[in-house]
Amino acid sequence: MRLASAEVTAAAGEKIFKQYCTSCHKAAPFDAKLVGPALKDVEKRRSEEWLIKWIRNNAQLRASGDKDAIAIWTEYGKNEMPSFASFSDDEIKSILAYIANPPVAAAPVAGQPGGATQGAPSAGSSVWLYLILGVLLIIFVMLVRANRTLKRMTIAKDGHELEEEKPWSKRLTSAKAWALYGLILVFLAGWTITDSAIRLGHSKNYTPPQPIAFPHDLHAGTLQINCLYCHACAEKSKVAGIPAVSTCMNCHKGVQQGETEAGTAEIQKIYAAYENNRPIQWVKIHNLPDHVYFNHSQHVTVGKIQCQTCHGPVEKMKTMYQFASLSMGWCLNCHRQTEVNFQGNEYYTMYTELHEKVKQDTSYAVTEAMVGGTGCQKCHY
Incomplete structure (x- = not known):
C-alpha cells in the first residue's frame, strides 16, 4: 500500500x-x-x-x-x-x-445495477432439477395422450374397430408404468446422492453466533476501516489473522459507547476481555479442508485480489457469513477468469510463447489458468 x-x-x-x-x-x-x-x-x-x-x-x-x-x-x-x-x-x-481533494463518488446511472455483489442465498440446483423434471413429466404425459388420441383417430378413419380404452387406474399401475417409475426413482436417487456428495463440507451462508456482535457494515462500510487494519496478516502470511483485543482497543479506548444500548453492551465485552487479559474466542467462519493449500498473501499482495471477491460485500454485512461455497469448482472458475499482471511480474518471464502473443496483441488477456493455475499441485501438495 x-x-x-x-x-x-x-x-x-x-x-x-x-x-x-x-x-x-x-x-x-x-x-x-x-x-x-x-x-x-x-x-x-x-x-x-x-x-x-x-x-x-x-x-x-x-x-x-x-x-x-x-x-x-x-x-x-x-x-x-x-x-x-x-x-x-x-x-x-x-x-x-x-x-x-478527496475523489467525488460517481452517481449511479439510472436503470443500471449498483455493482455490489449480491450475497443473498440462491435456489439450490436440486430444486431446479425437480422443477425441470416436473415440467418434462407433464409434457411427456401430454405427448403420450396426444399420440394415443391421434392413433385412435387414424384407426377410426380406416374403419377398424376401436379397442376399449383402459381406465387411468390400470394404466398407472401397469408393468410399463412401474418400470418407468423405477427408472425415475433411480435417476432422482442417483442425482441427489451425487449432488449431496459434491456439496459435502460446503458451508455457503454459514453464519455462526459470535461472542461479540461485530457489525462489519459499520466498521468496513460506514467508517471505511480497511480490512487490512484488523486482518493485517493477509498481506504477508498464509492466513488473514484474527485481530487481538489490543487492536480493538486502539479505537475503543476512545469509543466506549455504541449507537444503541445493545451496541454499548457489546463494546463492554471488549473491555472485559482486555481488563481480564483474555482473548476473544471468535468463531472461524471460512474453513478449507486440510488437504487444500491457500495463501492469503499470494492473492492479496501478488494477485491484487479484493477481499470481496471471496468474502462477498463485507461492507454491507451486519452479521458476517460465508458468501461463497469455496468449493474446488468455484476456485477453478476464478482461476480461469482472473487475469494476471503478466507484463509487470518477472516470475512469468518463463512463459515466452505467451509473452510473444502479448507483444503482438496488447489486448490479449492471460489468465491464471494459462500459467498453471488449474493444476492439481497448485493447491494439493
Missing part, C-alpha cells in the same frame, strides 16, 4: 489513509469526529511542516513543548496517536493531498 517512489498524489494518499488512518479518523468527506478529530480543511488550520511532524511522531512533537500538539492530545482524552516514523515526506504529503 506504500508508495513505490517519490510521488505525491491524492490517489496514493487514499490508499495509505484507508490502510492506516480510518481506524481513528472518519473517511471522506472528513466532516465528523471519530476517535480523532475531523480532518476537513486540516491543511488550512495547520501548516504542512507542522502536519508532517505531527503525523510522523506526535509524541516527539508534544515533548518539544508544542502548545497546539499538547492541546489536541488533551482535548481527545490523551489517546496516544500511533507514530508513523517510516513514512516519507512524500507519503505524508500524499495523505494531505487526499484529505484536501
Whole structure:
C-alpha cells in the first residue's frame, strides 16, 4: 500500500489513509469526529511542516513543548496517536493531498445495477432439477395422450374397430408404468446422492453466533476501516489473522459507547476481555479442508485480489457469513477468469510463447489458468 517512489498524489494518499488512518479518523468527506478529530480543511488550520511532524511522531512533537500538539492530545482524552516514523515526506504529503481533494463518488446511472455483489442465498440446483423434471413429466404425459388420441383417430378413419380404452387406474399401475417409475426413482436417487456428495463440507451462508456482535457494515462500510487494519496478516502470511483485543482497543479506548444500548453492551465485552487479559474466542467462519493449500498473501499482495471477491460485500454485512461455497469448482472458475499482471511480474518471464502473443496483441488477456493455475499441485501438495 506504500508508495513505490517519490510521488505525491491524492490517489496514493487514499490508499495509505484507508490502510492506516480510518481506524481513528472518519473517511471522506472528513466532516465528523471519530476517535480523532475531523480532518476537513486540516491543511488550512495547520501548516504542512507542522502536519508532517505531527503525523510522523506526535509524541516527539508534544515533548518539544508544542502548545497546539499538547492541546489536541488533551482535548481527545490523551489517546496516544500511533507514530508513523517510516513514512516519507512524500507519503505524508500524499495523505494531505487526499484529505484536501478527496475523489467525488460517481452517481449511479439510472436503470443500471449498483455493482455490489449480491450475497443473498440462491435456489439450490436440486430444486431446479425437480422443477425441470416436473415440467418434462407433464409434457411427456401430454405427448403420450396426444399420440394415443391421434392413433385412435387414424384407426377410426380406416374403419377398424376401436379397442376399449383402459381406465387411468390400470394404466398407472401397469408393468410399463412401474418400470418407468423405477427408472425415475433411480435417476432422482442417483442425482441427489451425487449432488449431496459434491456439496459435502460446503458451508455457503454459514453464519455462526459470535461472542461479540461485530457489525462489519459499520466498521468496513460506514467508517471505511480497511480490512487490512484488523486482518493485517493477509498481506504477508498464509492466513488473514484474527485481530487481538489490543487492536480493538486502539479505537475503543476512545469509543466506549455504541449507537444503541445493545451496541454499548457489546463494546463492554471488549473491555472485559482486555481488563481480564483474555482473548476473544471468535468463531472461524471460512474453513478449507486440510488437504487444500491457500495463501492469503499470494492473492492479496501478488494477485491484487479484493477481499470481496471471496468474502462477498463485507461492507454491507451486519452479521458476517460465508458468501461463497469455496468449493474446488468455484476456485477453478476464478482461476480461469482472473487475469494476471503478466507484463509487470518477472516470475512469468518463463512463459515466452505467451509473452510473444502479448507483444503482438496488447489486448490479449492471460489468465491464471494459462500459467498453471488449474493444476492439481497448485493447491494439493
